[in-house]
Amino acid sequence: MKILVTGGAGFIASHIVDAYIQAGHEVTVLDNLVTGKKENINPKAVFYHLDIQDAQVVDIFAKHRFDLVNHHAAQMDVRRSVEDPVYDARNNVLGMLNILQACVKTGVQRFIFASSGGAVYGEQVTFPADERHQTQPYSPYGITKLVGEKYLFFYALTYQLGYTILRYANVYGPRQNPHGEAGVVAIFCRRLLDGQQPIIFGNGEQTRDFVYVKDVVTANVKALDRKDNEILNIGTSTETTINEVYEHLNALIGAGMAQKHGPAKEGEQFRSVIDYGYAKKVLDWQPQYDLQTGLKETVAYFQ
Ligand SMILES: NC(=O)c1ccc[n+]([C@@H]2O[C@H](COP(=O)([O-])OP(=O)(O)OC[C@H]3O[C@@H](n4cnc5c(N)ncnc54)[C@H](O)[C@@H]3O)[C@@H](O)[C@H]2O)c1
Incomplete structure (x- = not known):
């Protein structure tokens, strides 16, 4: 499969890139290296040093014709999102929309999204929270992750982009x-x-809820075969x-x-x-x- 992994120089997604390459997929990484590191990027991946908000993103999509996009690039610091909600929304909402638009323009069929089970529910009322728990985020970061989920629902409905949302615990x-x-x-x-x-x-x-990164990688490998628009908690209960x-x-x-x-x-x-x-x-x-x-x-x- 031809796969784009956004944020593939970062902590979680660099491990996912390794696993996808190990499984024989053709992997492209898009990352602006704001927190990611070049040395994390698998040498067998094609790498673009670019922001997900950049207008050139669609050219990369047109060139590679990806089968699936795995979207991990994000502003992921809860405290920073509180201090600078505009910066958070630019990356997590506008950046994601730019990626989604490129998917539509180039016929991408499937999307995996790293959401947050630690942030979208807010202060929990039941323990452990399942996916039907109320979503009342306490931070702009939780809000923008939830917004990303809602956009995916819209893109599936309107453009038949199949998705899997993985709501991670603390990785x-x-x-x-x-x-x-x-x-x-x-x-x-x-x-x-x-x-x-x-x-x-x-x-x-x-x-x-502390979940080990290798378990998170396994979830991302298993999600490759799916396009049934599911939201799944990835934690340990x-x-x-x-x-x-x-x-x-x-x-x-x-x-x-x-x-x-x-x-x-x-x-x-x-x-x-x-x-x-x-x-x-x-x-x-x-x-x-x-x-x-x-x-x-x-x-x-x-x-
Ligand atoms: N770490 C956790 O516990 C956790 C929990 C829930 C969800 N997540 C989500 O998983 C994803 C990866 O998180 P992580 O912990 O590996 O963080 P990370 O900061 O190591 O990874 C994020 C990557 O995205 C890149 N990036 C950020 N903004 C970008 C932009 N505008 N354009 C291009 N690249 C950009 C960074 O350079 C970095 O390589 C994020 O979406 C995060 O919200 C993480």
Whole structure:
């Protein structure tokens, strides 16, 4: 298959590119390298250093005639989206629309979209949240991810572009940026390995659903065969506190550093955990990595 992966120089999508190439697909990567890194890009992929908002995007589509687009390029920092919602919307709404228009103009049949199970539901009222949980995002980032989903519904209805929306939980693993604002596992790992004290925001009892990047890749491989306009949670249905993650990493690394807490981040969700039951049913997907195993591999990478 001829596949375009947007954001393919980034943490999650670079692993997806590797898996698609491994499976024998022809892969093109489109990335502006704002957070992605050139060294993450598989040398067998064709690479375009370009913003998804650029008018030249359609020329790349016309040249390659992609069968499927896997859309991961995005502004993915929740706090930045709060500080600069216009920047967030330019990338996540206008950028995505530019990609969708290029799909229509060049007859792309299928689309996979990286949405966020951590952000679109907002503060949850049931645990774990399944795909029918109310969507009341607490951040501009959650809003723009949800808007992307709604546009896909429109493009499927109007132009028969078949889609799979994958709502990820908190993804962690090798290549995650340890210097960003998001990605608590990578940040704690880097600091503990460097002998620097990580700060836990608030009391650390806030929970997240941590899914290992290799499991996310498997979902993206399985989704290649589908075009039935589904929304699927990709998480573990398991809630873990930030304090627990800290203690796992502290023990794995042998850092022996006591917890240090700072002020809570305003507007941060308190509990987040998503139900993967529907993905199991329709995609035959379930997580293969428990937290301990995933963290061990992640620590080995950062070492
Ligand atoms: N990391 C998570 O836990 C998580 C959870 C839910 C959803 N997601 C989604 O998964 C996707 C990938 O996230 P990630 O964690 O790998 O982040 P990342 O920042 O490593 O990857 C994003 C990639 O997109 C590129 N990019 C950003 N804006 C662009 C633009 N305007 N034009 C071209 N390229 C652009 C970046 O350079 C980077 O390579 C994002 O869409 C994100 O919203 C991530």
